[in-house]
Amino acid sequence: MSHSDSISISSGFDSGNIAVLGRDGTTFDLAIVKDHESDFYQWFHFRLSGAKGVPVTLRIGNAAGAAYPDGWKDYRACCSADRQVWRRVPTDYADGALTIRVTPDADSVWLAYFAPYSxxxxxxxxxxxxxxxxxxxxxxxxxxxxxxxxxxxxxxxxxxxxxxxxxxxxxxxxxxxxxxxxxxxxxxxxxxxxxxxxxxxxxxxxxxxxxxxxxxxxxxxxxxxxxxxxxxxxxxxxxxxxxxxxxxxxxxxxxxxxxxxxxxxxxxxxxxxxxxxxxxxxxxxxxxxxxxxxxxxxxxxxxxxxxxxxxxxxxxxxxxxxxxxxxxxxxxxxxxxxxxxxxxxxxxxxxxxxxxxxxxxxxxxxxxxxxxxxxxxxxx
Structure with a gap:
């Protein structure tokens, strides 16, 4: 099993939001889930596990349909290994997709639209x-x-x-x-x-x-x-x-x-x-x-x-x-x-x-x- 096979993404926790649509090695295709009974979406919050030291590309393909697509211009996602200190990581918006690139320095890191308040x-x-x-x-x-x-x-x-x-x-x-x-x-x-x-x-x-x-x-x-x-x-x-x-x-x-x-x-x-x-x-x-x-x-x-x-x-x-x-x-x-x-x-x-x-x-x-x-x- 290659190291990339152990990498996973999850969001089954308080304020979690992401859907994994597919992956190619260390590149993941993701989508933000709409608010229940609503067309609003833009908040994301998920955990990336098993990728310590591995460059990972996270592509949110439905970013253009978010509530405020102008919000993606010059935006950088938030990332934390300890859920205490949140730092910004390289993020690009092009062709309707938001792409986050991160090389985690820990076995598990959390990524979010903004530092969550659980x-x-x-x-x-x-x-x-x-x-x-x-x-x-x-x-x-x-x-x-x-x-x-x-x-x-x-x-x-x-x-x-x-x-x-x-x-x-x-x-x-x-x-x-x-x-x-x-x-x-x-x-x-x-x-x-x-x-x-x-x-x-x-x-x-x-x-x-x-x-x-x-x-x-x-x-x-x-x-x-x-x-x-x-x-x-x-x-x-x-x-x-x-x-x-x-x-x-x-x-x-x-x-x-x-x-x-x-x-x-x-x-x-x-x-x-x-x-x-x-x-x-x-x-x-x-x-x-x-x-x-x-x-x-x-x-x-x-x-x-x-x-x-x-x-x-x-x-x-x-x-x-x-x-x-x-x-x-x-x-x-x-x-x-x-x-x-x-x-x-x-x-x-x-x-x-x-x-x-x-x-x-x-x-x-x-x-x-x-x-x-x-x-x-x-x-x-």
């Missing part, structure tokens, strides 16, 4: 943060697969802040961001955190889409539904995750909200606002821009030059959470986007955009919020 790590995060002084945990309800929708409540101040992430499960950088934000917010030695906890009450949902996360989806839940198009009218059958979270928001009110995401194509960190909502006020807009500009001043990884087009007056899509919350509560709301690629303003050849940078951005967003918190009018 449901087990999610449970560890929730358990660790819930055990910190002054933190309460609540199960808001169940997903369609029967998983828990976790809510962490921190602080005792009059301002009401909601942070929620990973409506799109393949955007795993969003939960890395959450880990960084939660670690800072519960740090007893951090003066910003102490001040925030005194001045605001934080309601935090680290993962809005546990089912899609575990299933290895890019964008949808167990029913193939994009949760960020459900906020106008969530239902138990399609979007219980949004239904439970929005019901709690209606009880608490919202003064500031941030929805954390990743963008496949744009190689920058940016936020999107709610300019087109019917109930727009100039004061809301002023406070949104104050937060945006404060974050830009504080954090070199964040910029304001590039982002999404701004909706025309009255034309905002109210099925999206940021628009719905800003319109519903008169609050300041923002959608934060991080790159799957690298941050073109501050490129890192080894890691690209990374879990570590996502975590630090989470902490930095709290610093920006701390600066503007007194400007926010408390609704309740």
């Amino acid at each position: 449901m087990e790590r999610h449970h560890d995060l929730v358990a660790r943060i819930a055990g910190a002084p002054g933190v309460s945990h609540e199960r808001l309800g169940a997903t369609l697969d029967g998983q828990d929708i976790d809510l962490l409540t921190i602080g005792e101040g009059p301002k009401t802040v909601w942070l929620y992430a990973r409506q799109h499960p393949g955007e795993s950088m969003a939960e890395w961001w959450m880990e960084g934000a939660l670690e800072r917010l519960t740090d007893p030695h951090d003066a910003v955190a102490r001040s925030l906890r005194q001045r605001a009450t934080f309601h935090i949902v680290p993962n809005m889409n546990p089912d899609g996360s575990r299933r290895g989806h890019l964008r949808t839940n167990a029913a193939g539904v994009n949760l960020n198009r459900e906020w106008h009218e969530p239902t138990p059958e399609r979007s219980p995750e949004v239904l439970h979270v929005l019901a709690r928001m209606d009880r608490t009110g919202v003064d500031f909200a941030m929805d954390v995401h990743g963008d496949e194509a744009i190689p920058y960190v940016f936020i999107a606002g709610f300019e087109g909502i019917p109930n727009w006020t100039e004061e809301q807009g002023r406070l949104y821009h104050l937060f945006r500009d404060t974050l830009a001043r504080r954090c070199p990884d964040f910029q304001t030059r590039r982002g999404y087009p701004i909706a025309a007056k009255g034309k905002a899509n109210l099925s999206m959470s940021t628009n719905q919350l800003a319109n519903r509560f008169g609050c300041v709301a923002a959608t934060l986007e991080m790159p799957f690629k690298d941050n073109a303003d501050l490129p890192d050849a080894a890691h690209g955009w990374s879990p570590e940078r996502s975590k630090r951005l989470g902490a930095e967003c709290l610093g920006a919020l701390h600066e503007i918190l007194d400007d926010l009018p408390a609704k309740r």
Whole structure:
């Protein structure tokens, strides 16, 4: 038996996604599997075993049909031997195929669209943060697969802040961001955190889409539904995750909200606002821009030059959470986007955009919020 015969690819684990269509020696023909009941796909996560020291070519032949094919330009896949440190490996996109070339330095390596954030790590995060002084945990309800929708409540101040992430499960950088934000917010030695906890009450949902996360989806839940198009009218059958979270928001009110995401194509960190909502006020807009500009001043990884087009007056899509919350509560709301690629303003050849940078951005967003918190009018 040749050494290449012992090489294998598998994805039968939390957030795994790949199909092996064929192989020729050390060249594998692969395909990303669509989200269940959906045509969305782009997330991949698989294990390559038995190839230590062997150059392997991994060809994802259906890349052109992915949800965001522009995301493949200048993209490099993530690879790890220990699932702790993720490095970028040579990746090319041509003729509709994404080709990854890797020579593993270990018997098993994992490859993924971005460094995964597993449901087990999610449970560890929730358990660790819930055990910190002054933190309460609540199960808001169940997903369609029967998983828990976790809510962490921190602080005792009059301002009401909601942070929620990973409506799109393949955007795993969003939960890395959450880990960084939660670690800072519960740090007893951090003066910003102490001040925030005194001045605001934080309601935090680290993962809005546990089912899609575990299933290895890019964008949808167990029913193939994009949760960020459900906020106008969530239902138990399609979007219980949004239904439970929005019901709690209606009880608490919202003064500031941030929805954390990743963008496949744009190689920058940016936020999107709610300019087109019917109930727009100039004061809301002023406070949104104050937060945006404060974050830009504080954090070199964040910029304001590039982002999404701004909706025309009255034309905002109210099925999206940021628009719905800003319109519903008169609050300041923002959608934060991080790159799957690298941050073109501050490129890192080894890691690209990374879990570590996502975590630090989470902490930095709290610093920006701390600066503007007194400007926010408390609704309740």
